[in-house]
Amino acid sequence: MRHFDTQRPEFAPYGFTCELWEPVPMPRPDRHDEIEINFLDSGSLTYLIGGNRVTVEARSLTLFWAAVPHQIVEFRDVTHYYVITIPFGWFLQWGLPESLQTQLIVGSILSENSDEKTSARDSSLFEQWHDDLLKSPDEFRDIVLLELKARLLRLARSHLKNPVTSPGDRDANANQSSPNLAKAEVMACYIARNFKSRLQIKEIADCVDLHPDYASTLFRKTFGATLNGLITRHRVAEAQRLLVSSNDQIIDIAFAAGFDSLSRFNRAFKETTGMTPRGFRKECRFNHR
Template sequence: MPRPDRHEEIEINYLNEGSLVYNLGGRQIRLEPRRLTMFWAALPHQIVSFKGVASYFVVTIPFDRFLQWGLPESVQSHLLVGDAIACTDPQQSQIDAILLERWRTDLNHADEQTHRIVLLELQARMMRLSQSAPLGPPPVGDDDSAVRPKPQASTLEKAERMACFIAKNYKRAIPIADIAASVDLHPDYAATVFRKSFGVTINAQVTRHRVADVQSKLLSTDQPIIDIAYGAGFESLSSFNRTFRTSTGMTPRAFRKQFRR
């Protein structure tokens, strides 16, 4: 990948053999063979190295559909801060290989009923992965060493580490000056580097995380909307309502009513 990719989906990777390394929001993660791995692809991600990989499976799930599946809030929280979640059950690997090949075959047919079956099977697999993955509390604050500046880092590397800093800290007020300081850049230059690297502004990236967090909480908790909004980092209810409607096309109340089961 010549430059980082970014899309509003959950991405699942599975390697039959070999290994590859992603730079995910400024941190490197290694994908091992025969281990189903998922991450939030809205974070800038880029394959930086690979070994012995002839081909591999990639599944993408629209983020709003993924939220409707009702996976544990701890899983959603880990994904939102840039963690990858991988299967650790060796007995599951052969089953995953069979499932992925079947899904690939089924989705090549225009049978709507078969497509629904694939989605149900995929949902069930993600629920099993959520149960088996060893998850501690998601990282919080700005003490992650991955976002500390490295000497002589390229502008792209610094942009990736800014993305990671945002993922870790979006729930609090984070001035652009703080984000720039995390990679030792002037705020104006940091804003330019980030926009040129990822095609969005720093503020837009912060908003993306906050709206995603709110969507997750609306569907997985009974918290009042105002508490969810402030908890995600929005500083006023009017700003939150305006931003949420612009991002999703509906009010928070309508979103919860339409998508929550």
Template sequence: MPRPDRHNEVELNLLSSGSLSYLLGGRRTIIDARRLAIFWAAMPHQIVDFEGASPYFVITLPLSDFLRAGTDSGLVSRVLQGELLIDSMQDNVDEMIFHRWEQELGNGDPSLELAAKLEVRARLLRLAARVSKATTPRSTPMLSRADQLACYIARNYQQPLTSESIAEAIGLHANYAMSLFRKTFGTTITSFVAQHRISHSQRLLITTDNAILNIALDSGFQSLSRFNEVFKAVCGCSPREYRKEHCATVGRHPSSL
């Protein structure tokens, strides 16, 4: 993955062998083979290492489908908070059913697509039943300078940030930090900060009744007008429209817009 990615879906990953390293949520984490992993892909994430020759499976669920799945609220909350959850158990049938989902989802047969979606929901329910035992992702302390910049942003995006202050925190000259970040991740420091702030605001719009101005400020934006501008550019709709769509999905009726 040449640059950080983000999309408003919940992503399930499964490797048949080897391991996969993500830079996600302010740290570099490792997913081992045959362990189902789940995270909210609206959080900027990037594959930074991959071991093994086998391809890995990726299933994405629209956020609305995930919220409708009837999954335990604890799992939903942890996913929307930006955790990468890994099943504590290896399920011997996972690889087989991921193969089947790959064939049935999007093949044009409504009956097979429905069956696959119901099976995905059932798998999420099984994961939720073990969520208290879900393992913390294996991590590695070996962070490059670029990784350190990305992790600092992920942990501090709610604060006022500039390229200069971020570079200084890592001990780099600002021009070098900006060049290194763009070369490594294919995006600017400013854009990466904005992506994290938008992801934070999306979670608050869905899960709270907070006023939109307060959400903008809590997410790190300095003004409501700037928040509205960036949100629409990234999400294709206003914060108010986004809240209305997803609150309708989960049956919430926000009292403060």
């Protein structure tokens, strides 16, 4: 059973996971570039997110964009809870409603108040996903991803009819009508769908009809990250997936993930993860023996 590691670097990726976590008070916020989903069989967790205390209740499917600083400050009657992490780029490519994506990008927590039948089904799903990935991740990963995507499509449909969001969403919802936010979201989605190609800032700016300098400033002010920084995060995350899931040569992985040279790949990978690609592959494979 996992719990928060106070020594982990900010934005160190978790990748695609479905694990059982032990609740502990977090002495500092965590940030990572994945969508995080929580599910509790009992009790409650209280997060501090964006200055708001948000309580995750038992038997309620809850998700948020974990690039927003989040910190567990209190929990009640919880011995363990499920945590799923999905790389941000994968999530954006699933075709979920743009309004739901936007709420996550601006820092909202989305939660579904399910009936007893749906909650029982969710509990069984999380248990099965966890067991499948623990038993044979290579065999079951695609199956779990398809089932998870279907579940989130159901959540999106339910949420759009009966939205349940975090306490800070009154301000967030007001901001969502901003054309600037809409343009920033389009740029984030464009990067997620095209990060493996030789992306230029001008190309990203053109997709929202903005000057490159203005587009870069708008994106940084909206998301707290640069356009090039987000491109690099997606590429490094894809490289991590390939390093663990394939036996391809590192230079081939670098090009497959969108980097145009091995030296740039090695530098970006080390800056993002604190490890070399070779060291990352060796450690992951050792830990999974």
